[in-house]
Amino acid sequence: MSDVPRQRRPYAARVPMDVRREQLMDAALAVIVRDGYGGVSVDAVAKEAGVTRPVVYGAFEGLGELLTALLDRQQVRAFGRLLQALPEDADPADPAALVTIGIEQLVTMVREDPDTWRPILQLPEGLPEVVLQRIEADRERVRAIFSGLISSVSANEKGAPFDADLYAHAVLAILEHFGRLLIDDPERFSTERMVDGANRILSLLWR
Amino acid sequence: MSDVPRQRRPYAARVPMDVRREQLMDAALAVIVRDGYGGVSVDAVAKEAGVTRPVVYGAFEGLGELLTALLDRQQVRAFGRLLQALPEDADPADPAALVTIGIEQLVTMVREDPDTWRPILQLPEGLPEVVLQRIEADRERVRAIFSGLISSVSANEKGAPFDADLYAHAVLAILEHFGRLLIDDPERFSTERMVDGANRILSLLWR
DNA sequence: CCCTATTACTACAGATGTGTAGTAATAGTG
DNA sequence: CACTATTACTACACATCTGTAGTAATAGGG
Missing domain, CATH: 1.10.357.10 (Tetracycline Repressor, domain 2)
Structure with missing residues (x-):
């Protein structure tokens, strides 16, 4: 079928760390409000923020640290x-x-x-x-x-x-x-x- | 190394359904007490009861039904x-x-x-x-x-x-x-x- | 003592999540 | 305008969990 060469995901806006951290906390909060704490994961937060997981790991040590900050x-x-x-x-x-x-x-x-x-x-x-x-x-x-x-x-x-x-x-x-x-x-x-x-x-x- | 032919797990005692259901509820409770609700899964309950997952699915529709019963x-x-x-x-x-x-x-x-x-x-x-x-x-x-x-x-x-x-x-x-x-x-x-x-x-x- | 219904196990296929190494893009500086 | 530090993406290796189809063992009736 599609031998399209796996078109690259468009880059999310490049953003300084402290702003990114705020965005990620907002995203985490949105997930919590929508799906409850049970729905929070690094993955879910990344998706919500329109970003890939490594970005989250770049901004926080992991899920625990993100939630603590939030x-x-x-x-x-x-x-x-x-x-x-x-x-x-x-x-x-x-x-x-x-x-x-x-x-x-x-x-x-x-x-x-x-x-x-x-x-x-x-x-x-x-x-x-x-x-x-x-x-x-x-x-x-x-x-x-x-x-x-x-x-x-x-x-x-x-x-x-x-x-x-x-x-x-x-x-x-x-x-x-x-x-x-x-x-x-x-x-x-x-x-x-x-x-x-x-x-x-x-x-x-x-x- | 070991080309041992994957020795079979010893059969757990064969037990009538209603008894098994009680055992599984006991196991689920033990898991909850030990690890909290976050630790409960069909898998964890089965392990706790010393039994394989299909046994649990045989006794309850799924985790929800087990917890409701518990x-x-x-x-x-x-x-x-x-x-x-x-x-x-x-x-x-x-x-x-x-x-x-x-x-x-x-x-x-x-x-x-x-x-x-x-x-x-x-x-x-x-x-x-x-x-x-x-x-x-x-x-x-x-x-x-x-x-x-x-x-x-x-x-x-x-x-x-x-x-x-x-x-x-x-x-x-x-x-x-x-x-x-x-x-x-x-x-x-x-x-x-x-x-x-x-x-x-x-x-x-x-x- | 054998036969069969019941009960249990193995194995697989798939979903979702974690954490990281390697690579590519871009914004801003000189 | 080129260069480099920063930021983002891809890809992989694992891990855990779900559900189910197929097969094997066993208890207890005949």
């Missing part, structure tokens, strides 16, 4: 928006208002840009060990913050202090769960409903 | 123990006591037999779609039960009723999170600490 980038972005969204002029005497605004911002943020949060919230197992460890360390940091908040609230209560670490675990678990809900079923709970629910609980607890 | 079995076991563990003589007028005992039983159960719960609690993505749907349906059933409980408690409160569905989501998220904690870091929180934490919250809420 999570890093996404997490920086996510935290950036989070901090930027949180009110600076919060009244420390009115923690309920802070919670209300905080949750509202969180929900809005996840709704508007689910792709930033998806790789963080929908972690699969089977990722390189380093990646999982890093994520767990970050969670621990967030829990430490929560724990501090809970302790300070607890100090105003009568009776024994709360088990702040325990509750911090619970709070983060809930937040992550609702984050996932927002990502793969955004219609389920409205922002208003979540905020009201949280306030209702808090009003009962703080009285 | 989850089914594990879930039946888990729910069985759960029901058996729950007190039959619960005083409906004292829901706090019920919660205390319930959590205690749950924690003990997970501690004593983590392998039963691991495949249920540590669900990865990337499982066959049917499996995920089944699990989600089961969760929904559990949430419905919680939702009912919350509603009935809520009815005794003054003011607007709780958003029972919302809280049911939160409660299940917490339970699953702590289940996972128990499985891969059993030292972290003692049974007593979890029970106390829950009671403390509930006492504040129910007053």
